[in-house]
Amino acid sequence: MTTGFDAERIRKDFPVLSRELPGGRPLVYLDSANSAQKPTRVVEAMREHMAMHYSNVGRAMHALGAESTEAYEAARDKIAAFVGAPSREEIVFTKNASEALNLVAYSFGNRTNDDPRFRMGPGDEIVISEMEHHSNIVPWQMLAQRTGATLRWFGVTDEGRLDLGNLEELVNERTKIVSIVHQSNVLGTVNPVERVLARVRQVGALMMLDASQSVPHQAVDVAALGVDFLAFTGHKVVGPSGVGVLWGRGELLDAMPPFLGGGEMIEAVWMDRSTYAPAPHKFEAGTPPIVEAVGLGAAVDYLSEIGLDAVARHERELTAYALEALAEVPGLKVVGPRDLDMRGGTVSFTLEGIHPHDVGQILDDDFGVAVRVGHHCARPLHLRFGIPATTRASFYLYTVPAEIDALVRGLHHVRKVFA
Amino acid sequence: MIAESMYQELILEHYKHPQGRGLRDPYDAEVHHVNPTCGDEITMRVKLGDGGKVEDVSYDGQGCSISQAAASVLYELTEGSTVDETLAVVEEFTRLMQSRGQIEGDEEVLGDAVAFAGVSKYPARVKCALLAWMAYKDAVMRSSK
Ligand SMILES: Cc1ncc(COP(=O)(O)O)c(C=O)c1O
Secondary structure, eight states, X not given: OOOSSOHHHHHTTOGGGGOXXXXXXXXXXXXXXXXXXXXXXXXXXXXXXXXIIOOOSSSOOSHHHHHHHHHHHHHHHHHHHHTTOSOGGGEEEESSHHHHHHHHHHHTTOTTOOOGGGOOOTTOEEEEETTOOGGGTHHHHHHHHHHOOEEEXXXXXXXXXXXXXXHHHHSOTTEEEEEEESBOTTTOBBOOHHHHHHHHHHHTOEEEEEOTTTTTTSOOOHHHHOOSEEEEEGGGTTSOTTOEEEEEOHHHHHHSOOSSOSTTSEEEEOSSOEEEOOTTGGGOOSSOOHHHHHHHHHHHHHHHHHOHHHHHHHHHHHHHHHHHHHHTSTTEXXXXXXXXXXXXXXXXXXXXXXXXXXXXXXXXXXXXXXXXXXXXXXXXXXXHTTOSOEEEEEOOTTOOHHHHHHXXXXXXXXXXXXX | OOHHHHSXXXXXXXXXXXXXXXXXXXXXXXXXXXXXTTTEEEEEEEEEOGGGBEEEEEEEEXXXXXXXXXXXXXXXXXXTOBHHHHHHHHHHHHHHHTTTTOOOOOXXXXXXXXXXXXXXXXXXHHHHHHHHHHHHHHHHHHHTO
């Protein structure tokens, strides 16, 4: 199979992909949905910044301070362009996607915020879905507990699609915020944002997208999507860990209270009160992840040059190949869509009678195949399907068909061991 | 082929044909233990008799081959034993599991459980092997109160 995409050349950009594992096993990295590998470009950008331009940002009145601040803010520009943000001030650097989601949840039902869009109490409703990562569940549970609001959720169909059967009833006049995943980290499902958003607008609620798994794999344009907030995390877009992004519509960010208090988020401080800097700095208390932001800037440059559309096409072909190859493994059941429509390159499955931990262990130890096993931080989704865990293979721009062949060979061997 | 040293034939046998599985009455104490990182779980009941005799250990649960086989091996070992004898084995088994592959384990004490020695090299799997054994220790403590 060929994808017309030079993944072999791309692999050379990722030093780790040519290393061997102990015992002379080649590395077959099929765990990019968990965290992506890093190209030399990113490693070098971070090394260069740390070695030659490093200093704190925003507050140092010297040459290095200016260089560091410029690099940090340039990363903001790159990310704004990468996700089509109308304004660079709408890009907030966080620690990860989890923090971005928590930040938005914190804005609701907060006594310091009297904007009606963020008021929340008993009778108000928050809507999520059964296919969410814990990071897009727990902050909303905490919000509901804090305010007395009601947490509700979309179900998931047997096929692994968002169940929109009760959209009109679920999203109603009491709804204040709907927060769902753009692409599921387990099922691979890409959700129909447009349909949900149309209803959200009808009832005057706000909408947030957890784009942790979509921004790395498809061109995402926040303006075109039309939602209110979007979160993603640096380490899944070939960037470093320690940095994430919240994009929010400017007028909403302005209306929101600060999240963490500290240096650099203020305008003026007295002993008994403070005024705050405008967004995004209002939300970036303390020394930010400077080097990580620079690395993330380099990562989105790298992906932009290759082109997200080309990446998406490559992954689509890999997914088609994988779904077909996996269907030949006896006892294997894919959890999630089996067609390519609105679906990304993440394939989770069960092997009859064999626990995913045993599958993962043998794949790793005998074949160097790195997959993720467990509930992938989506326990409610696994409960929905009545299974404790799945094995998940996930693909990225550097994945090649031979790696899927290695996975399938490994799975046949696993079956033999447990036969 | 490192994993194969972990998946000893004996472990696979116990996994495929678990001994003593299923919850039974009567019992003195019932405990439920889970391994939050991987979701393995076990419910275990213990019935003790006169002179510290273990009359029955029954269990049900779900999880990987290591956790399920460990429960089955534990069941066999408790059959016809006393609490004191079995707790000595639990102690040796725990020591083996926490050894990071540094010790082989005393086969005299451990019997079949020595087959789990290879698991101790995998920190992520040690908890799987210990799940049933810790549940047993807990259940025994509760029943002798
Ligand atoms: C869909 C989804 N949401 C949120 C997250 C959380 O990302 P992070 O752990 O970087 O905050 C992840 C990744 O683990 C994810 O896959």
